[in-house]
Amino acid sequence: LVTGSNLAPVGEGLHCRFGAAGDVPAVFVDSTSVRCAPPAVSSAQTVQLSLAVDGHHFSHSYVSFTFHDSQAGASLDALDPAAGELHTPTRVTVLGNNFYPAARLRCELRMRPSLLLPGSASVRNAGSEGEALSVAAVFIDSGRLACVLPPSPAGAGEALLSVVEDEAAAGVADGLVLSVSLRTVLPFTFFDARFPPRLSDVSPAFGAFDTATQLTLSGTGFRPAGPQLLCKVGALTSVGRFISPTKVACDAPPAEAEAAAETRLGEGWLGGGGGSSGSSGGGKLS
Numbered sequence: 001l002v003t004g005s006n007l008a009p010v011g012e013g014l015h016c017r018f019g020a021a022g023d024v025p026a027v028f029v030d031s032t033s034v035r036c037a038p039p040a041v042s043s044a045q046t047v048q049l050s051l052a053v054d055g056h057h058f059s060h061s062y063v064s065f066t067f068h069d070s071q072a073g074a075s076l077d078a079l080d081p082a083a084g085e086l087h088t089p090t091r092v093t094v095l096g097n098n099f100y101p102a103a104r105l106r107c108e109l110r111m112r113p114s115l116l117l118p119g120s121a122s123v124r125n126a127g128s129e130g131e132a133l134s135v136a137a138v139f140i141d142s143g144r145l146a147c148v149l150p151p152s153p154a155g156a157g158e159a160l161l162s163v164v165e166d167e168a169a170a171g172v173a174d175g176l177v178l179s180v181s182l183r184t185v186l187p188f189t190f191f192d193a194r195f196p197p198r199l200s201d202v203s204p205a206f207g208a209f210d211t212a213t214q215l216t217l218s219g220t221g222f223r224p225a226g227p228q229l230l231c232k233v234g235a236l237t238s239v240g241r242f243i244s245p246t247k248v249a250c251d252a253p254p255a256e257a258e259a260a261a262e263t264r265l266g267e268g269w270l271g272g273g274g275g276s277s278g279s280s281g282g283g284k285l286s
Contacts, residue, residue, distance in 0.1 A: 002026070002063070003033045004051065013054040018065060019047025026051065041067045044098040046141035066142050068100035076163060079186050083223040086152035086190040094137065094145040094163060094186075101139040104166035107147035108132040109188070111154045137163060152190035156221065158245050161188045189223045189245050197221040209255040217248045 002016060009028040016026045016036035026036040034051065049065040050058040076096040084090030094107065110132045133153065137145045145163065152159070162185050199219040207213025217231065217240070224242040231240045231250035240250040 001029070001033055001035055002049065002051065004059075004061075005032060007031050007034055007051070008053060010053045013052065015052045015055050015058075017048075017050045017052065017058050019049070021045075021047055021067070023052075038065065038067065043067075044069050044072075044100075044142045046143075064101075064141070066100045068142070069098050072098055074098045074163070076186055079161060079188055081224075082187065083189040083191055083225075084149060085193045086156050087192075088151060090149045092147055092149055092161070092188070093140070094147065094161075095143060096145070096163075097143055099139060099142050099145055105137040105139075105145060105163055106134050106166050107137045107145075107149070108134050108162050108164050109149055110160045110162075111152070112158045112160060132162075134164075149188070156190050156192045156245065159188045159190060160185045162186070187244075189242075191221060191223040191245070195221055197223075207252055211254055213252040215250050215252055216243075217250065218246060219248075220246060222246065222248050 007014075007028065008031070012025070014026040014028055014034060015023050016034070017023045018038055021041050022039045024036050024039055026034040028034055044067055046064055046066045048062040050060075050062040052058040074096055075098060076094060078095045080093045080095060081090070084092070092107070099105075133150060135147050135149065137147045140146055149161075197219060198221055199217055201218040203216050203218070204213065207215075215231070215233075222242060222245050223229075227239055229240040229242060229248065231238050231248070231252075233252040234255070236253045236255065238251045238253055240248045242248055
């Protein structure tokens with residue numbers, strides 16, 4: 001049932017358009033509503049639904065309509081952003097597939113005591129990985145949900161985010177209950193923007209000067225910064241790969257000659273960002 005205003009019984013000219021999925025005939029109900037059956041589609045998706053009274057000229061106004069695969073659960077793929085400042089709320093977009101607006105979903109956040117950084121609040125304050133903070137998730141479209149995560153309850157470190165159904169409201173949409181797939185846990189990093197990342201070790205501390213060497217950097221305060229997460233080995237720079245708040249991997253590019261070099265980590269070196277040196281950053285490239 002599609003509701004609106006200024007609708008009229010115009011016979012064969014009354015149509016519903018489900019975006020790129022196609023047009024279908026509509027049946028007049030009254031001046032504020034019509035009925036139309038959605039066309040078959042091959043995948044879950046959200047489209048713009050509009051009306052035409054002459055079969056050709058569709059309304060500029062539209063509503064969103066979501067095609068949902070009732071035989072499959074929702075899947076979760078990534079978080080955007082995947083990190084947030086620990087003292088302030090962070091709006092996170094959950095990227096995935098097969099979400100639909102009738103499902104009452106919530107984002108649950110569990111701190112990982114094993115990955116809390118030194119100086120963080122007590123592990124007891126973080127709760128076990130079986131306890132969670134829960135906030136409402138807002139439907140955007142079939143591939144996106146949004147939720148606002150609260151400040152970290154336990155300082156800097158890594159948390160696990162999952163999407164779950166609100167049990168009190170589950171099944172309200174014609175008996176349908178969205179089942180989220182087993183891949184429901186996505187990592188989210190809380191960081192303290194007051195402090196730069198700090199290196200404590202690099203492994204290995206040496207490598208051949210004429211080939212690239214994969215390094216693992218250990219320390220605190222790391223966060224997933226994408227292409228802005230840069231490693232410097234001497235004057236050579238490469239993009240780092242975030243592993244956890246305490247580990248980053250990067251490649252030491254080949255050097256022009258045998259030399260000792262300092263290993264550094266920072267964000268946006270080319271843009272003037274800050275960074276820190278590792279205590280074993282003088283690893284010999286040989």
